Amino acid sequence: MTVTWTTWVPTPSEVQFGLQLTGPLPLRAQGTFSPFVDGGALRRKLYIHRVTLRGLLPGVQYVYRCGSSQGWSRRFRFRALKNGPHWSPRLAVFGDLGADNPKAFPRLRRDTQKGMRLRLQHGSGQCSCRGQVHAAHRACG
Numbered sequence: 001m002t003v004t005w006t007t008w009v010p011t012p013s014e015v016q017f018g019l020q021l022t023g024p025l026p027l028r029a030q031g032t033f034s035p036f037v038d039g040g041a042l043r044r045k046l047y048i049h050r051v052t053l054r055g056l057l058p059g060v061q062y063v064y065r066c067g068s069s070q071g072w073s074r075r076f077r078f079r080a081l082k083n084g085p086h087w088s089p090r091l092a093v094f095g096d097l098g099a100d101n102p103k104a105f106p107r108l109r110r111d112t113q114k115g116m117r118l119r120l121q122h123g124s125g126q127c128s129c130r131g132q133v134h135a136a137h138r139a140c141g
Contacts, residue, residue: 001053001078005066006036006046013049017064021075025065029053056080077113 003015013033016025031051038044049066056062059082065073 001056001062001080003031003049003051003053003064003066005049005073007033007049008046009070010035010047011049011070012068013051013066014068015051015053015064015066016072017053017062019060019062021063021077025063025075027053058083 010033013031015029015031017027017029018025029051031049033047033049036046036048038046051066053062053064058080061077061079063075063077065075067073
């Protein structure tokens with residue numbers, strides 16, 4: 001499992017994880033970050049963080065948060081992949097669901113949290129407006 005997130009400043013890339021929804025997260029993994037400059041007029045610089053979690057137990061649900069001592073995300077959950085060939089992934093791949101009226105995303109997220117989908121994958125990291133490309137963190141308008 002690889003956890004990916006972005007920040008506006010270069011910070012250490014760490015994920016804390018465990019099995020309990022509350023309380024301490026006893027497991028830790030370190031990763032890397034790399035700069036990304038968007039192609040828009042502002043040429044904003046972001047940092048893309050990636051941390052790979054290893055040694056996960058197949059089919060077990062984990063809780064994690066990402067960040068560093070400079071700030072942590074809220075807690076998220078995922079289920080590690082099962083071993084063997086006798087299972088099928090249930091995926092939802094989506095594109096831009098709109099910054100002004102994103103009605104579909106809450107349902108997709110809820111279905112994933114209920115175990116109806118194994119993975120929720122956003123299909124785009126950028127948007128294009130009037131011929132300019134921007135990082136996905138900026139709403140096109």
